[in-house]
Amino acid sequence: MIPFNSPELTGHELDYIAAAIRNRHASGDGPFTRRCHALLQQELAGARTLLTTSCTHALEMAALLLDIRPGDEVIVPSFTFVSTVNAFVLRGATPVFADIRPDTLNLDERRVEALITERTKAILAVHYAGVGCEMDTLQALASARGIALVEDNAHGLFGRFRGRPLGTFGRLAALSFHETKNVTCGEGGALVVNDPGLQERAEIIREKGTDRTRFFRGEVDKYTWIDVGSSYLPSDLLAAFLCAQLEARERIQARRAEIWNRYSSGLSAWAARTGVRLPVMPAHCDQPLHLFYVLLSSRAHRASLIAHLAAAGIQAVSHYVALHQSPMGRRLAPAIADCPVTEDVSGRLLRLPFFVGLSAADQDRVLEAMLGWDETAAVPSAPAP
Numbered sequence: 001m002i003p004f005n006s007p008e009l010t011g012h013e014l015d016y017i018a019a020a021i022r023n024r025h026a027s028g029d030g031p032f033t034r035r036c037h038a039l040l041q042q043e044l045a046g047a048r049t050l051l052t053t054s055c056t057h058a059l060e061m062a063a064l065l066l067d068i069r070p071g072d073e074v075i076v077p078s079f080t081f082v083s084t085v086n087a088f089v090l091r092g093a094t095p096v097f098a099d100i101r102p103d104t105l106n107l108d109e110r111r112v113e114a115l116i117t118e119r120t121k122a123i124l125a126v127h128y129a130g131v132g133c134e135m136d137t138l139q140a141l142a143s144a145r146g147i148a149l150v151e152d153n154a155h156g157l158f159g160r161f162r163g164r165p166l167g168t169f170g171r172l173a174a175l176s177f178h179e180t181k182n183v184t185c186g187e188g189g190a191l192v193v194n195d196p197g198l199q200e201r202a203e204i205i206r207e208k209g210t211d212r213t214r215f216f217r218g219e220v221d222k223y224t225w226i227d228v229g230s231s232y233l234p235s236d237l238l239a240a241f242l243c244a245q246l247e248a249r250e251r252i253q254a255r256r257a258e259i260w261n262r263y264s265s266g267l268s269a270w271a272a273r274t275g276v277r278l279p280v281m282p283a284h285c286d287q288p289l290h291l292f293y294v295l296l297s298s299r300a301h302r303a304s305l306i307a308h309l310a311a312a313g314i315q316a317v318s319h320y321v322a323l324h325q326s327p328m329g330r331r332l333a334p335a336i337a338d339c340p341v342t343e344d345v346s347g348r349l350l351r352l353p354f355f356v357g358l359s360a361a362d363q364d365r366v367l368e369a370m371l372g373w374d375e376t377a378a379v380p381s382a383p384a385p
Contacts, residue, residue, distance in 0.1 A: 002365060004315045007179040007186070008357040010248035016240035028233025029213070032240040039246040040175075040190060043158065044165050047173075048193045050206055051239060052232045055154045055176035055189035059087035061232060062172040062191065064205050065198050066148050068093045072121040077107040078324040079342040080126045084152045085323060089332060093121065097324040097337040103280040104128065105345060109137040116145055125170065126152040129279060130288035132161030135169040148172070153192070157182060158253060158288035166288075171195040177242055182256065182290060183249060185242035188234050205229040255356045256289040259363060263292045263352060266367045274375045276301075292354050293319070297375075299347040305373055306350065312369040314353065322346045 020032055033051050040049040052058045068074070070092030076085045078097040085095045096115050101108045105128045112123060123142050125133040142149040149169065153159075154176035156166035167173040172195070177188035193202045203213040209229030214220050245252070264278060271278050277295040281287055296302040302318065309316045323329045324337035353366055 002314045002353050002358075002362050003355075004317050004351065004353050005180045006355045006357055007184055008355065010244050010252065012244035012247070013241045016244050017237050020236045020240040023236070026235055026237050028235060029216070030236030030239065032236050032243045033234070035243045036190075036239050036246060039243070039249075040192075043249075044167055044192060047165075047168050048196075048199050048202075049175075050191045050193065050202060050232075051234050051242075052189045052191055052206070053234045054083075054187055055152075055174045055178065056083040056087060057230075057232045058174035058189040058191040059083055059150075059152065060090060060230075061202065061205055062150050062174060063088045063091045063093070064228060065172060065193075065202055066122055066150075068121055071119060073117060073119045074122045074124055075112055075115050075120060076124040076323075077126050077342070078322045078329070078337060078339045079105060079128070079320050079346060080124075080152065080323065081154070081320060082323065082326075082328075084124055084126055088122065088124075094119075095323075095329070095333050096120070097329065097333055097339060099337075099339040099341050100128070100345065102341050102345075104131045104133075104282065104285075105349075106131065106133040107138070108341070109134040109141070112138065113141060116141075116147070120145070120147055122148040122150050124150050124152055126154075127156035127159060127166050129293065130156040130159040130166070130290040131279075131281065132156065132159060132166050132285045135161050139169055150174075151192075154178075154181070154189075155290045156288055158249065159290075160286040162284050163286075167192045168194055171198065177245075182252060182288060183242065183245035185234070185238040185245070188238055188242055201227065206232045252356055253289060256354075259354060259356075259358055260289045260292055262363060263354075263367070267294070267370060270371050274373075291351055293349050293351045295345065296348045296350060301375060302348055302350050304375070305370075308373045309366075309369055312365065314366055314369055316353065317351050318346075319349050319351055320346055 068091035072093045073096050074088045074093045075096045079100045148171050151170040151173035153167040153173045159166040173192035175190040177185045193199045204227045209227045210223045212223040215223035275297045322342045
């Protein structure tokens with residue numbers, strides 16, 4: 001079976017983990033954490049970055065930093081992972097689900113303004129597949145209304161919008177290092193703090209509500225509890241693994257580019273023949289090659305192709321189910337959300353195997369199986385008169 005994803009070693013992960021053990025600093029904010037911070041800040045134009053135990057926890061920190069409270073509203077695309085909205089719901093916020101663009105599958109910036117009320121506290125921009133949302137429009141809208149803009153950049157590390165790194169537009173941004181991401185430590189994330197006024201409090205929240213970070217810098221003679229917070233620091237063992245991956249980022253990205261481009265060129269004629277749509281890449285966006293998807297013409301076609309690939313020993317998977325149609329989404333936001341694109345896309349999108357260790361031979365198998373799929377087999381025959 002060719003899996004949808006398989007995390008790969010870059011060569012130094014185990015050596016670095018052993019070094020972290022020898023350092024006698026296996027807990028958070030050790031030497032490897034600091035190296036990761038420096039590497040991420042290089043990629044993010046110097047933005048203050050703090051490793052966390054997950055992207056989910058980075059988003060939860062963002063909700064705490066923005067003082068989200070019961071009665072507040074957050075505008076969020078319905079086509080996203082549940083963590084994007086859950087982090088704010090945990091603080092009592094009401095989600096206002098927005099539709100996505102039919103081309104990039106990102107939050108449709110043209111629909112956001114109509115959803116803003118006096119209770120809107122944040123707009124959550126999710127860069128789907130690492131392709132940037134229309135950040136100039138969203139930034140201008142958020143600034144004019146005094147609303148915080150937060151980037152869920154789980155897919156978008158190494159991506160750019162008009163030449164600027166994704167994750168540097170909002171007051172806050174969240175990164176993911178889950179095993180499905182371009183660089184990984186199994187489970188991990190980071191909070192990017194672009195607002196200097198939030199940086200000190202971010203350190204406090206991340207350290208269980210204490211000023212322990214200031215203590216270790218020698219700025220106070222003891223640390224104490226001064227704010228809300230939790231334990232959001234990852235072990236330095238995880239940071240050691242991540243550090244090896246970040247150091248190999250150019251090699252990782254080059255390999256991912258080879259795989260992505262081969263899918264794109266190998267499927268372009270097939271897509272035109274079968275009515276399948278391949279990913280759309282705007283000229284002003286540099287994508288980080290996070291995933292490769294196809295949009296089938298119907299749910300039936302998707303089910304047929306999944307079964308066809310499975311029979312060939314290939315795992316291909318769907319993606320998000322529309323959050324506004326989920327049991328929790330209906331409970332929290334009972335008003336009917338107008339998200340027709342989300343409802344349509346969530347039933348037709350299929351992701352192909354995509355990971356650094358995908359061999360040329362295995363990608364040949366995937367392409368051969370895709371090209372051999374009979375799209376007419378998915379269309380039910382007309383009933384006899």
